[in-house]
Amino acid sequence: MTTRIDTRFADLAHEGRPAFVTFVMAGDPDLDTSLQILKALPAAGADVIEIGMPFTDPMADGPAIQAAGLRALKAGTTLKKTLALVRDFRTTDNVTPIVLMGYYNPIYIYGVDAFLADAKQAGVDGLIIVDLPPEEDEELCLPAMKAGLNFIRLATPTTDEKRLPAVLANTSGFVYYVSITGITGSASADASAVGAAVQRIKRHTSLPVCVGFGIRTPEAAQAIAAQANGAVVGSALIDAVKASLDAEGRATKATVGAVADLVASLAAGVRGAKQAAE
């Protein structure tokens, strides 16, 4: 079956440009502002939107995304409200792919089958669940595929040649290459090393490969996007949200615009990159 993700990457391939994938945290700094940010993203140049599902213990995330998750939880965000956010977004945008990204426990507690049904119905296209490696595919990956959602896997510099086929086996939508060994928001990767890694992955799959972790500037986004089918930016957008808040951590008039402006400049960088050779 074809999801909005498949359609979007096919269109981008046709246009010959890489995707700009943005990550924002659901409910950061509050649910209303979060919805406005989401709605502003496509016009600012986001091709795919990843929405973080806040979790108290994000083991693979750096301080920026940890803090964003806690702001969102403090503002009353739950998994149900995250799905409602997607539903609200879909009332005005039925083409931009939405990927939910987070950790397994809130989904496990929600109930896997109920979550998949509700997510699909809300207009979610794919899932990235950091703490579900292929060894645990029966938990969510296989049921998600059956429910018509893409399960997007992370490949990392430690995913060796022997392991890649297992990692890619049940992946769909695209492959998210984590360009460094480390947490989100840490140092950026060297573009040529990323290029080699993307080519290595492409020898095993025909899926698009997007690269994330450590991309903060239009120049870096361009350099990385030139080596892949897309570049993912998260912590830099989260930092822009944070910088726009008032002393009590509340949204200001500047919040939505600050994120949209940064997305626009990063998108210009990505669009300046030529699509990597297939």
Add this chain to the structure above:
Amino acid sequence: MNQALPNSFRSGPDERGHFGIYGGRFVAETLMPLILDLEKAYAQAKVDPAFRAEMDGHLKHYVGRPSALYFAERLTEHFGGAKIYFKREDLNHTGAHKVNNVLGQIMLAKRMGKPRVIAETGAGMHGVATATMCAKFGLECVVFMGAVDVERQQPNVLRMKALGAEVRPVSSGAHTLKDAMNEALRDWVTNVHDTFYCIGTVAGPHPYPMMVRDFQAVIGQEVREQIMQAEGRLPDSLVACIGGGSNAMGLFHPFLDDPGVAIYGVEAAGHGLDKLHAASIAGGKPGVLHGNRTYLLMDPDGQIEEAHSISAGLDYPGVGPEHSWLHDVGRVKFLSATDTEALDAFKLCCRLEGIIPALEPSHALAKVADLAPKLPKDHLMVVNMSGRGDKDLASVAEHLGGQF
């Protein structure tokens, strides 16, 4: 011990690290290859007679094993029921059972060629044991410790520093053990090539729960021999405190298939099970955190809740997955003791036995006070005295208003 009998309680985990529905390998992809490497290295070391012989030598000459099995005569008289024995893990080098596991893991780190070791610690006993073994084996050591715990366990912070370890206070979340573990995992994901993560309890992704249990099982294996020598038969009951549950698993595991041995794990009930506490089995439900599925304290949305216990070593919102399974199948009975009950037991043990227990095993002693008086005088009860209480004196004094 790996020859699984049919219907054995000792045959877990399966090859994917599951104890029933619990356990597993819920980690980021970056860590997955490392965990598979560790599993392979441990499987090889386990059957290598040279590894075993070296470990036995260190356990005897450096750790000071076997630890005594001590008849607590005055406590027995005081309760007027079961005959109470203490397994004296507090007499080990570094003052707790933690060292049994750390020795095994550090030998494995050395064998795998990892020059840098990281660890999380709550009460600081695992951190001290890790710092100690890293000093002995010449490895770099970084210990992550919640900022709150750094405050309430100062003596152990000083010990770690004296032993050459770097102590990194963790100020995310509640600043306790759970957050220290998150931070250790973040470090590991960043320093995959040279770093060995020495987990302090029977939790985390497979193979840790199994491996830590195997290293701690020396406790129960010794008790079997020692009680046979002292009494000519196996004990009637075992009691141990449970945070993550490594001292308890070490004592329990060799007895799981002896149906005549009743087994009690004691969780920390903090201010009470209806208030802030750390009793994951009594007050939690199954969820996924820190690499495994197990009982966890969480809200209805699956967000992890902060645990509370007077004992930093029990102040964790989860429990080892094998304990979760043993609870579900009914082989181990889980009880809980409040902060106040633990303090009372702490005082009693000091006065009657001349042993200053750590606050962690004071929770076990608190339930001995409930169980022992109702049992006959020929009932043999073994309590795991998992650590010494020197580290807790300042916080106990504070709770008791300066009056012991």
